[in-house]
Amino acid sequence: MRDHASRLPTSPGFWRSPLRGPGFTSVLGLVLLVGITVLFLTGLLSYAAYNPGLSPVNDKTPDKGILGFYLFDWPTGPHWLYRLTQGVHVTLGVTLIPVLLAKLWSVVPKLFALPPARSLAHALERLSLLLLVGGALFEFVTGVLNVQLDYLFPGSFYPLHFYGAWVFFAAFLAHAALKTPAAVRNVRRMREEREAPARGLEGAEEMDGAEEAGGELISPRPDPASVSRRGALWFVGGGSLLLFGTTAGRSFDGPLRRTAVLAPHGGADPGSGPNGFQINKTAAYAGIGAAETDEDAWRLVVTGRTGTVRLGRSELLQLPSHSAALPIACVEGWSTSDQWWRGVRLRDLAALVGFDADPPDVFVESLQRHGAFRHAALRANQVADPRSLLALAVNGEDLSPDHGYPARIVVPAAPGVLNTKWVARMTFGDL
Numbered sequence: 001m002r003d004h005a006s007r008l009p010t011s012p013g014f015w016r017s018p019l020r021g022p023g024f025t026s027v028l029g030l031v032l033l034v035g036i037t038v039l040f041l042t043g044l045l046s047y048a049a050y051n052p053g054l055s056p057v058n059d060k061t062p063d064k065g066i067l068g069f070y071l072f073d074w075p076t077g078p079h080w081l082y083r084l085t086q087g088v089h090v091t092l093g094v095t096l097i098p099v100l101l102a103k104l105w106s107v108v109p110k111l112f113a114l115p116p117a118r119s120l121a122h123a124l125e126r127l128s129l130l131l132l133v134g135g136a137l138f139e140f141v142t143g144v145l146n147v148q149l150d151y152l153f154p155g156s157f158y159p160l161h162f163y164g165a166w167v168f169f170a171a172f173l174a175h176a177a178l179k180t181p182a183a184v185r186n187v188r189r190m191r192e193e194r195e196a197p198a199r200g201l202e203g204a205e206e207m208d209g210a211e212e213a214g215g216e217l218i219s220p221r222p223d224p225a226s227v228s229r230r231g232a233l234w235f236v237g238g239g240s241l242l243l244f245g246t247t248a249g250r251s252f253d254g255p256l257r258r259t260a261v262l263a264p265h266g267g268a269d270p271g272s273g274p275n276g277f278q279i280n281k282t283a284a285y286a287g288i289g290a291a292e293t294d295e296d297a298w299r300l301v302v303t304g305r306t307g308t309v310r311l312g313r314s315e316l317l318q319l320p321s322h323s324a325a326l327p328i329a330c331v332e333g334w335s336t337s338d339q340w341w342r343g344v345r346l347r348d349l350a351a352l353v354g355f356d357a358d359p360p361d362v363f364v365e366s367l368q369r370h371g372a373f374r375h376a377a378l379r380a381n382q383v384a385d386p387r388s389l390l391a392l393a394v395n396g397e398d399l400s401p402d403h404g405y406p407a408r409i410v411v412p413a414a415p416g417v418l419n420t421k422w423v424a425r426m427t428f429g430d431l
Contacts, residue, residue, distance in 0.1 A: 009112040018222035020106050023190045024229045025217060026183035028103040028236070033176055033183075035096045040169045042089035046331060047162060049074045049082050049415050054361065055377035055431045058418075060158035067166055076385040079338075079412035083329035086415070087251040090333025093143050094247045094262075098239035100136055102232075109217060121178075128174040135168025147332050149264050156372070250334040253277060265334035274395030275403050277336045278328070280416060283401035286368040288422050290401075293367070298406050300390075304353025304428040313406050316392060319344045324387035330416035341410045343391040346383045350428045359383040364409055365425040373417040377431050378409070387412045390423065 008014060052059035053071050061067075075081065110129065117123035139161065146157045153160060227235070249260035253269065257278075260266025269276050283289075291297060295313050302309045323342045329335035350359040361380050368374040382388055391410045392399065399405040404421030411419060 009109075010114050012109065012220050014112075015109045016219050016221065016223040018219065018225040019227070019229050019232050020109070020217045020219065021229060022182070022186045022217055024232065025103065025106040026186035027190075027233055028099055028106060029179065029183045030187065031099050032096065032103055033180065035092060035099070036169075036172055039089060039093055039096070040165060040172075042085050042092075043161075043165055044070060045085045046082075046089060046415070048072060049085075049413075050418070051377065051379055054379055055363065057363070057375045058377050060156060060372070061162045064162070067162075073379055073381060074413070076382055076388070076412045076414075079326055079387065080329075081413040082415055083251065083327050083335040086329055086331060087248075087333055087335060090143070090147055091244065091248045091251070093140065094147070095240045095244040097140060097144075097243060098236050100140060102236045104133060104136070107217070124174070125178050128171045128178065131167065131171035132175050135164060135171055138164050139168050147263070149332065247333075250278075252335075253337040263334060265330075265332070270402075274397035275400035277339060278334060279402045280330055281371075281421075283405075283422070286366075286371065286422065288367055288401065293401065293406050293422065295406070298424075300407060300423060301425040302349055302353055302428070303426070304350060304355055306354035309352050313392065316344055316390070316407065320348060322386070322389065324389055324410065324412070326387060326410050326412050328410075328416045328419060335416075340395050341389055341391040342393045342396075343389040343407070343410075345386060346378075346388045346390060346409075346411075347386070349390060349426060350383060353428055355428055360429050361431040363427040363429075363431060364420045364423060365427075366420050367422040367424045373420070376409075376418045376420050378411060378414070378418065382411050382414065383428075385412060390426075 047061075048071050050058050050060075051074055052061065052064075053068065056062065107129070110126075111133070117126060142153055142157060142161050142164065145152055146161070151157065243262070245259060246262045246266075247260055249256040249258065250263040250266045257266055258268060265278050269278060298313065300311045300316065302311065321342055322345050323340055325338040325340050327336050327338050346362065347355075347359045350362070359380055360383070362378050362383050364376050364378065366374045378388075388411045389409075390407050391404070392407055394403060399408060404423070407423045408421040409419050409423060
């Protein structure tokens with residue numbers, strides 16, 4: 001029978017699992033130390049890829065201030081750069097979910113330990129732990145909801161996830177500075193104890209619990225073990241591998257995509273033929289109708305130094321035509337393989353309005369009337385790249401309405417939302 005005190009979460013006796021221990025927690029913590037650092041860095045790269053310093057249209061966090069200190073002009077090569085960095089960011093984030101949940105479960109007794117602060121260092125550790133837990137849950141939950149296209153959170157995903165990431169990572173760094181040395185010692189002792197037959201893994205962790213955690217993780221009266229700590233780590237790793245296997249395939253076309261059963265853009269491609277590859281928003285969703293895209297009605301308006309030019313599709317088809325093999329990669333982590341696009345180079349369109357030598361930035365507007373990225377800005381280096389196209393066809397066939405007919409932007413290494421569909425106007429000049 002438990003005494004009255006052991007019924008409270010603040011009592012060490014309340015937490016009865018024999019799996020908790022510094023060794024178990026340390027292994028998970030070191031995995032997260034590497035994984036979350038990669039997540040944070042690839043997240044910063046994703047934000048930089050939008051070129052937020054170029055135009056207010058691209059910047060979804062205009063009040064970022066010093067948090068934008070690292071921003072740089074996003075390159076156009078290699079052409080798969082954003083496909084790689086964002087694919088790693090999202091796939092790794094999903095894969096780490098079992099590790100994160102196991103880590104939070106392993107340290108939950110510390111959240112209820114009394115007294116709240118035994119010293120200044122302990123108070124800082126508790127504060128970092130609260131910010132760490134809250135920040136981790138917020139970042140992973142909003143990230144998963146965005147990946148699943150379920151926008152249940154208030155406000156825009158971009159500022160919420162961006163500012164949340166900085167708060168979370170600051171707490172993460174503080175916690176890592178305090179706990180990483182002990183975690184490394186715990187893992188080293190686990191290895192040493194496996195090699196020494198006199199004591200086992202359980203004994204090593206009990207010793208570490210007394211020394212490193214003050215008894216906060218090791219239960220004084222544990223329940224009988226149904227699985228070893230090593231088995232629990234294998235279970236967590238298996239869960240991560242399962243999520244990886246059911247998520248990563250959406251970055252590829254063909255049979256691998258069909259394994260991504262947990263992803264909105266997993267499974268079979270939408271349709272067949274040259275236009276039968278993944279899309280983000282359909283023409284119907286964007287409110288684009290045939291009356292606007294009909295060849296007799298649609299005109300591309302190009303403005304620059306020497307004035308304005310209006311071009312129909314037939315006139316665009318008479319301009320020098322070029323091809324490029326480029327993927328489409330989106331912030332949700334999915335991408336297509338390289339598709340063969342054909343159309344007019346952006347730098348040739350810039351030359352039509354007075355920019356023959358060095359093409360400038362360009363502001364692109366879509367027929368789409370609503371949505372955060374119905375407008376987008378591209379940097380001069382993106383305009384100048386010979387693979388950057390106003391695409392009119394893909395894989396040997398005219399664009400379908402869902403892929404941006406009558407014309408769309410395709411730029412190497414750029415996020416999918418900057419590859420504007422249903423283009424109506426292009427304004428060249430410094431932005």
